[in-house]
Amino acid sequence: MRLLQLVALAFLICGLVNLLGLSAYTGSILIFASINILLCLGFYVIFGLTGILSLAHAAFMAIGAYTSGILSSTYGWPIPASVLAGTAAAALAGALLGIPTLRLKSHYLVLVTIAFGEVLRQMLINFEGLTGGLTGLAVAMPSPVEWFGVTINPGNRTVYLLICLLSIAVVVFALDRLRRSRVGHSFEAVRDDELAASVVGIDLTYTKILAFVISAALAGYGGALSAHFVGFISPDYFTFDITVLVLAMVVIGGKRSIVGVIIGALLLTFLPEALRSLQDWYPTFYGVLLLLTLWLAPYGIVGRLEQISFFRKLLAPRTAVIEPVEAARP
Amino acid sequence: MTLLAIKNLTKRFGGLTAVESLTIDVESGGVHGLIGPNGSGKSTVLNLISGIYRPTEGSIALSGAEITGLKPNQRARVGVGRTFQNIRLFPTLTVLQNVMMGRVTQQHGSLMGIVLNSPLVRREVKETTDRAREALRFMGIETFADEFHRNLPYGHQRLVEIARVLASGAKLMLLDEPAAGLNSSEKKNLGHLLTRMCDVFGSTVLLVEHDMRLLMSVSRTVSAVNFGKLIVTGSTANVQSDPDVIKAYLGAGSSK
Numbered sequence: 001m002r003l004l005q006l007v008a009l010a011f012l013i014c015g016l017v018n019l020l021g022l023s024a025y026t027g028s029i030l031i032f033a034s035i036n037i038l039l040c041l042g043f044y045v046i047f048g049l050t051g052i053l054s055l056a057h058a059a060f061m062a063i064g065a066y067t068s069g070i071l072s073s074t075y076g077w078p079i080p081a082s083v084l085a086g087t088a089a090a091a092l093a094g095a096l097l098g099i100p101t102l103r104l105k106s107h108y109l110v111l112v113t114i115a116f117g118e119v120l121r122q123m124l125i126n127f128e129g130l131t132g133g134l135t136g137l138a139v140a141m142p143s144p145v146e147w148f149g150v151t152i153n154p155g156n157r158t159v160y161l162l163i164c165l166l167s168i169a170v171v172v173f174a175l176d177r178l179r180r181s182r183v184g185h186s187f188e189a190v191r192d193d194e195l196a197a198s199v200v201g202i203d204l205t206y207t208k209i210l211a212f213v214i215s216a217a218l219a220g221y222g223g224a225l226s227a228h229f230v231g232f233i234s235p236d237y238f239t240f241d242i243t244v245l246v247l248a249m250v251v252i253g254g255k256r257s258i259v260g261v262i263i264g265a266l267l268l269t270f271l272p273e274a275l276r277s278l279q280d281w282y283p284t285f286y287g288v289l290l291l292l293t294l295w296l297a298p299y300g301i302v303g304r305l306e307q308i309s310f311f312r313k314l315l316a317p318r319t320a321v322i323e324p325v326e327a328a329r330p
Numbered sequence: 331m332t333l334l335a336i337k338n339l340t341k342r343f344g345g346l347t348a349v350e351s352l353t354i355d356v357e358s359g360g361v362h363g364l365i366g367p368n369g370s371g372k373s374t375v376l377n378l379i380s381g382i383y384r385p386t387e388g389s390i391a392l393s394g395a396e397i398t399g400l401k402p403n404q405r406a407r408v409g410v411g412r413t414f415q416n417i418r419l420f421p422t423l424t425v426l427q428n429v430m431m432g433r434v435t436q437q438h439g440s441l442m443g444i445v446l447n448s449p450l451v452r453r454e455v456k457e458t459t460d461r462a463r464e465a466l467r468f469m470g471i472e473t474f475a476d477e478f479h480r481n482l483p484y485g486h487q488r489l490v491e492i493a494r495v496l497a498s499g500a501k502l503m504l505l506d507e508p509a510a511g512l513n514s515s516e517k518k519n520l521g522h523l524l525t526r527m528c529d530v531f532g533s534t535v536l537l538v539e540h541d542m543r544l545l546m547s548v549s550r551t552v553s554a555v556n557f558g559k560l561i562v563t564g565s566t567a568n569v570q571s572d573p574d575v576i577k578a579y580l581g582a583g584s585s586k
Contacts, residue, residue, distance in 0.1 A: 174445045181444040181451070182437050182458075185427055189420045196418035199380055200494070201406030201435035210441075256422075 003173045010165035018158050027157035033269040034164035035222045039246050040261040042218030048255035050211040051191030055243045057219050059117035062238035064090040064220025065227035069139040079142050083224040090220020091213045098212030124235040136234025139227045252293045254300030333358040339388035348374040349558040360528050361535045363549035371558035372538045376504045380412045381405045407435045411500030413491040415507045419479045426475040429462040432498035465497035485516035509541045524548045
């Protein structure tokens with residue numbers, strides 16, 4: 001994937017949205033879908049690639065959102081700088097959570113990461129002076145800027161959507177390069193066989209913490225973007241439910257593929273809107289969908305599609321597969 | 331020249347002494363065989379050398395430098411490579427990518443460099459690919475470079491794992507029963523490859539193997555262990571005729 005193509009795609013989608021003149025409601029949904037994609041891409045790195053089931057994603061989001069919100073509203077930082085600071089704070093928190101969980105496996109690790117999220121939420125509630133406690137915190141909305149005589153207003157939905165889409169373009173480009181490099185292969189090696197990975201020469205500590213940092217940074221970035229779009233944050237926005245939602249998106253779309261997690265994020269953002277009529281029955285539908293995926297397609301929608309040769313070529317163009325007859329020859 | 335110096339190495343698991351004050355010197359170049367009956371501690375010795383276990387006592391030095399306290403990945407960095415009794419390739423990587431992982435310690439391109447595809451990263455990737463392909467070609471399995479290893483015959487999977495160590499340029503290659511599960515022609519091929527590998531690349535191999543014909547045909551020196559203790563180290567002929575070795579394998583009465 002070329003960066004230019006991805007950027008062009010971002011502009012194209014945005015232009016199309018603008019052309020169709022979608023309602024404010026649909027525009028908002030599109031922005032939330034983009035933010036969900038960013039969250040899912042972060043979860044893809046830690047869970048899909050490295051195989052670490054860390055359920056602290058909402059906590060990293062909260063760290064990004066609150067850091068950016070407090071810096072911009074209380075301390076008057078410009079929003080781009082505060083968003084970057086939020087991302088960096090979340091990355092740092094990722095490293096801090098990564099260190100104590102290095103030696104933990106499966107459910108022990110899951111428990112520690114859930115606990116981290118809950119502790120953080122309690123802190124957000126109790127440090128009222130800084131975070132506004134349960135009442136929440138009003139966050140500065142982006143104000144118009146003038147570049148070379150052109151006024152850009154990020155407060156405008158289309159512009160904000162463009163910012164989100166461009167972010168996705170850059171992240172997808174970077175993650176795709178990383179995935180195909182020795183770093184991405186190290187993540188996968190650690191997931192497949194820790195012992196063999198370390199014997200080959202992979203530093204388990206560095207690799208796992210790196211996965212935590214990238215994943216947390218993306219979550220923090222997504223959190224900060226959503227804070228400045230909504231204009232308000234409260235601890236209620238960053239509950240365990242959000243983490244589970246991201247997990248479901250990644251699992252349903254396909255945890256081992258970038259395209260997969262994007263599909264999952266889109267599907268589970270739009271589906272609830274389309275299925276509003278189900279009302280209270282929605283969670284049931286949702287649970288059934290998740291169970292069906294785990295049963296019929298353990299690697300998600302994309303994992304299933306990859307088994308069909310047409311889609312395999314489309315999704316993961318590997319070099320020619322050797323015919324079995326040829327393979328049998330010595 | 332001594333490449334690997336194991337001195338008074340002891341490993342206890344609770345009350346069980348798996349390896350007891352073992353002292354072995356592995357000379358640089360060629361194959362050094364390590365034999366012993368089942369449960370004699372051979373695999374434990376390999377695990378101690380590659381850093382999977384920490385020794386209870388004793389020291390291990392590679393080219394004169396102490397490596398006893400190093401983690402497995404740090405030992406890989408200084409030149410210890412190994413294969414496993416049960417093949418441990420990465421199932422989600424292709425054969426070529428698996429072999430390229432062997433050189434992970436030799437690549438230094440930064441994250442930013444990878445994302446921006448910097449000249450250093452491009453050069454490293456090319457060099458790594460070339461070395462990996464060379465290793466696969468040497469093993470005669472380059473055609474399978476882009477396959478997943480599970481689609482290969484078992485014997486070829488073993489060769490992939492050896493290629494991974496070969497491509498890494500490890501000073502010391504620890505091979506844990508590479509002939510297990512191979513048929514006779516594959517064993518013969520493996521023997522040729524091991525001998526040629528030492529000739530062409532100057533590799534040093536510490537070989538644990540139950541197939542005596544293979545081991546004796548490729549080894550220059552053999553160490554025999556039993557109950558975690560060294561019985562003898564010497565040339566293949568000397569070890570084969572050593573009464574204590576025969577006793578360990580066949581029982582006390584057979585040397586009469």
